Amino acid sequence: MNFPVLLEKLRPQCEAIIAQYEQPRSALLPMIHLFQEHEGYASPEAMRAVAEMLQLSLAVVESTVSFYTLFFRKPVGKYVLQVCRGLACQLNGAEDIHAYFRERLGIGHLQTTADGIFSYEEVECLAACDRATCMQVNLEFVYDLTPQMIDQMLEAMRTGTFEIPPMAQTQEPGPTWIVRQDTQVSHGGKSIGAVDQPNPNNAGGLDKDGVIMLDRIITQEQRFRGRTKERLANVEPSIAAIVDQNGSAH
């Protein structure tokens, strides 16, 4: 199914999701989940469509999606194995579990097997520390991992009998789902949608005087003052003026 057809199919569901919230932008995460469920990843087309429906900039959608390890911005394997590397899991032998997965799958962190079945990632605490060592398979929890369990689990996934269903896979995955532009200096380390956006990561919106709240905090907070002038050397003259007004740049 091509994307325009999928979009028309999902549009009523998207509208129903938006209607549940006072602020339309609150629908962002559930809408991306919906598209990911059908495409197997959060495609650029899906992010553009969601931005349009919510009247947000593409930069806002991309920066939200890239923040969460629950979203994949490139095609992934049918089973995404996210194994915890948090402290409780480490104390319960996570390192051995990671080594076992890597050896059994023949891949490492953030990689996908050549047959497109498995993607593997070591993630931060999954908030199930009482059942360490643990993981998520296609975002569903699996607890108390042992090598024997891992063998049975991988075998069941290969034969299509595992209790957690495979992800939709509308495109063949590459060797990794890392998005290159995240690390490209030419884009200032920002995603494509953030290029040319004056403030794609607006942390606090505008306050009543039209000043970005984060900048106001920085200019007013005593402990930042010493370095504020230096920091502001290359930014908006209007912000620099606030610093002068407050007599805070020395």
Ligand code: FES
């Ligand atoms: S440390 Fe693994 S779930 Fe918390």
